[in-house]
Amino acid sequence: MSTPDAPRPLKYVDALREAVEQEMDRDERVFVFGLDVDDHKSIQGSTRGLLQKFGSDRVFTTPLSEDAMTGIAIGAAMAGMRPIHVHIRMDFMLLCMNQLVNIAAKASYMWGGQVKVPLVVRSMIGKSWGQGAQHSQGLHSMFMHVPGLKVAAPSNAHDAKGCMIAAIRDDNPVVFMEHRLLYGTETDVPAAPFTVEPGKARICTHGDDVTIVGISNMAQEAIRAAELLAEAGVQAEVIDPIWLKPLDIDTIAASAKRTKRLLVVDNGWEMCGASAEIVAAVLESVGPEAGIRVQRMGFAATTCPTSPWLEAEFYPNPGTIAQAAWKLARPDQPDWAPSPDRTKLAYQVQFKGPF
Amino acid sequence: MTEPNLSPADVSRLYRSLKRIRRFEEVTAEIYPSDKIKSPVHLAIGQEQVSVAVCDVLGAGDWVGGSYRSHAMYLAKGGSMPAMMAEMYGKDTGCCRGKGGSMHVIDVSAGVMGSSAVVATQIPVAAGYALAAKRAHAGHVVAVFFGDGASEEGCFYETLNFAALHALPILFICENNGYAIHEPIAKRRAKPDEICSVAESLGVPAHRVDDGDVFAIRRIAEDVVRRMRKGGGPALIEAKVYRWREHVGPNEDYDQGYRFEDEVVPWKRTDQVERLAAMVDDAARARIDSEIETEIADAVRFAEESPIPAAKEVFSDVYA
Numbered sequence: 001m002s003t004p005d006a007p008r009p010l011k012y013v014d015a016l017r018e019a020v021e022q023e024m025d026r027d028e029r030v031f032v033f034g035l036d037v038d039d040h041k042s043i044q045g046s047t048r049g050l051l052q053k054f055g056s057d058r059v060f061t062t063p064l065s066e067d068a069m070t071g072i073a074i075g076a077a078m079a080g081m082r083p084i085h086v087h088i089r090m091d092f093m094l095l096c097m098n099q100l101v102n103i104a105a106k107a108s109y110m111w112g113g114q115v116k117v118p119l120v121v122r123s124m125i126g127k128s129w130g131q132g133a134q135h136s137q138g139l140h141s142m143f144m145h146v147p148g149l150k151v152a153a154p155s156n157a158h159d160a161k162g163c164m165i166a167a168i169r170d171d172n173p174v175v176f177m178e179h180r181l182l183y184g185t186e187t188d189v190p191a192a193p194f195t196v197e198p199g200k201a202r203i204c205t206h207g208d209d210v211t212i213v214g215i216s217n218m219a220q221e222a223i224r225a226a227e228l229l230a231e232a233g234v235q236a237e238v239i240d241p242i243w244l245k246p247l248d249i250d251t252i253a254a255s256a257k258r259t260k261r262l263l264v265v266d267n268g269w270e271m272c273g274a275s276a277e278i279v280a281a282v283l284e285s286v287g288p289e290a291g292i293r294v295q296r297m298g299f300a301a302t303t304c305p306t307s308p309w310l311e312a313e314f315y316p317n318p319g320t321i322a323q324a325a326w327k328l329a330r331p332d333q334p335d336w337a338p339s340p341d342r343t344k345l346a347y348q349v350q351f352k353g354p355f
Numbered sequence: 356m357t358e359p360n361l362s363p364a365d366v367s368r369l370y371r372s373l374k375r376i377r378r379f380e381e382v383t384a385e386i387y388p389s390d391k392i393k394s395p396v397h398l399a400i401g402q403e404q405v406s407v408a409v410c411d412v413l414g415a416g417d418w419v420g421g422s423y424r425s426h427a428m429y430l431a432k433g434g435s436m437p438a439m440m441a442e443m444y445g446k447d448t449g450c451c452r453g454k455g456g457s458m459h460v461i462d463v464s465a466g467v468m469g470s471s472a473v474v475a476t477q478i479p480v481a482a483g484y485a486l487a488a489k490r491a492h493a494g495h496v497v498a499v500f501f502g503d504g505a506s507e508e509g510c511f512y513e514t515l516n517f518a519a520l521h522a523l524p525i526l527f528i529c530e531n532n533g534y535a536i537h538e539p540i541a542k543r544r545a546k547p548d549e550i551c552s553v554a555e556s557l558g559v560p561a562h563r564v565d566d567g568d569v570f571a572i573r574r575i576a577e578d579v580v581r582r583m584r585k586g587g588g589p590a591l592i593e594a595k596v597y598r599w600r601e602h603v604g605p606n607e608d609y610d611q612g613y614r615f616e617d618e619v620v621p622w623k624r625t626d627q628v629e630r631l632a633a634m635v636d637d638a639a640r641a642r643i644d645s646e647i648e649t650e651i652a653d654a655v656r657f658a659e660e661s662p663i664p665a666a667k668e669v670f671s672d673v674y675a
Binding site: 063071108 | 418420449450451452453454455459461462463468469471473476477478479480481482483484485486487488490509510513514516517520671672673674675
């Protein structure tokens with residue numbers, strides 16, 4: 001028999017919405033704003049019903065002025081409110097960089113601890129159906145670079161809710177990175193509010209042959225890769241960092257020290273990226289005597305194309321992840337790759353545009 | 356010319372505020388060559404009257420925000436003088452505990468938001484404070500100070516629009532000193548005299564004061580702030596002023612070729628510090644001047660005698 005607070009299957013998008021609704025119920029300082037948060041599509045449903053329940057003082061759209069709107073969010077946060085600023089694509093956050101990097105990240109420090117910035121900036125990464133150059137970017141490494149910001153990248157509905165509640169309750173600016181293709185995916189999520197706290201990674205599958213770190217939706221792709229690898233006799237340990245800043249290097253390093261192979265799969269480019277950071281931090285932590293072989297995977301070193309045939313070359317997928325992991329784990333054996341028709345994820349089979 | 360609505364006590368108060376800021380910055384400039392002040396200073400000498408006039412109509416619960424040239428605003432709103440001097444000395448007792456310097460002064464207890472060194476960044480941040488003030492329904496307002504250069508940034512336009520749309524209680528104050536660093540406004544704007552019309556076109560009533568008259572600025576500020584407290588929405592004041600010293604640093608720079616001393620002559624002739632000094636009776640003025648000198652000397656001594664921050668403080672307050 002189920003209790004009211006028992007976990008039940010919930011979509012990622014509904015978990016986001018539920019987290020915000022519960023926090024707005026709990027704390028009247030929380031408000032949601034951004035272009036389209038109050039329209040009939042309500043950011044793919046992630047803000048659905050909030051306007052009706054909380055009114056237009058707490059749920060409102062904005063002019064197309066990302067720079068100033070970010071500053072306004074920061075000022076409101078410093079003045080004691082708890083804003084959630086929403087962008088329907090992460091690419092638009094490039095228009096927010098001045099305020100996020102020069103003010104939000106530095107406010108507590110450069111003003112001697114006299115102010116804090118309890119701000120959540122939600123944004124969604126797009127993928128496929130022609131999202132292309134300016135609707136597909138994962139810019140998390142830019143934000144990880146800057147002291148004073150926190151970065152969350154939940155890969156499933158459970159963590160989406162728990163990270164969102166933790167982010168809203170955090171007294172620091174949190175860049176909250178969502179992925180469009182995760183919106184329809186379901187996991188068991190507790191009905192009552194709970195937090196997934198910053199700085200703790202999750203081991204998703206256990207294995208002794210290779211450690212695979214998957215960031216954002218790449219965690220899901222890595223889990224699928226691990227299933228394919230298992231069929232070929234390779235046991236992969238998949239780790240989802242969940243929070244990229246603060247980053248739980250200890251959990252990743254402990255796993256890599258044991259498996260001696262580390263593959264980091266990012267939803268972004270390799271150059272100066274999260275994958276580069278994780279690999280470097282793990283190697284510094286364990287030292288050369290650990291003898292770990294490492295590899296980064298991420299977006300191809302080019303701009304995201306729109307044609308699906310070109311796009312297939314741009315992203316890592318369960319097949320290419322499994323192939324790379326096999327090479328790390330079985331360097332003396334011939335190359336292996338799973339059958340391409342087995343490397344699609346459920347959402348790739350089911351999902352159709354438009355976005 | 357006297358101000359009909361102001362009492363002698365009002366004039367004395369305004370004089371004290373003007374003179375206090377003038378002397379604080381003159382002393383700062385005197386100390387600067389000693390290298391004890393380890394911070395770039397952007398002095399407001401010659402343009403103090405804007406901060407003095409506006410802050411005179413603000414009270415507890417109201418906020419001010421500004422740029423890297425914010426000593427005047429900070430002092431006029433009641434920010435702690437010793438804490439600012441200690442901040443410029445890089446000491447642990449500074450208002451930012453040695454992490455902000457002259458460009459990032461703050462005093463939350465006095466309603467001074469942190470000031471910011473990236474031009475125009477505090478304009479939208481101040482609007483965020485104004486949004487919070489509006490939601491709190493307590494009649495408080497926010498005043499944000501910026502220069503003519505900031506009016507060329509995109510977020511100036513963006514913030515005016517949002518403030519008008521939401522009828523935010525925010526007073527935009529453009530201190531137009533005619534130069535962005537060394538570049539005159541005529542090299543930067545096709546229509547240098549149309550800052551007010553930018554605001555008006557977006558629904559923000561705007562007022563311009565061309566002669567630096569502290570009473571005129573105060574009169575407009577008093578009027579618009581009174582309406583703002585009742586939900587009247589934002590307003591803008593453009594006050595033409597002149598920066599007497601170099602953009603950054605303690606010196607004059609009329610020998611540098613980008614501007615010439617004849618420009619400052621009319622502004623020195625109408626210097627508001629001297630003007631109000633002549634309106635206060637001699638005994639009262641002598642007392643005020645003496646108190647100011649003592650206060651500044653005390654602030655300098657506080658800064659000099661304060662401890663330096665411990666090395667570990669480099670990592671504190673990265674996160675709240």
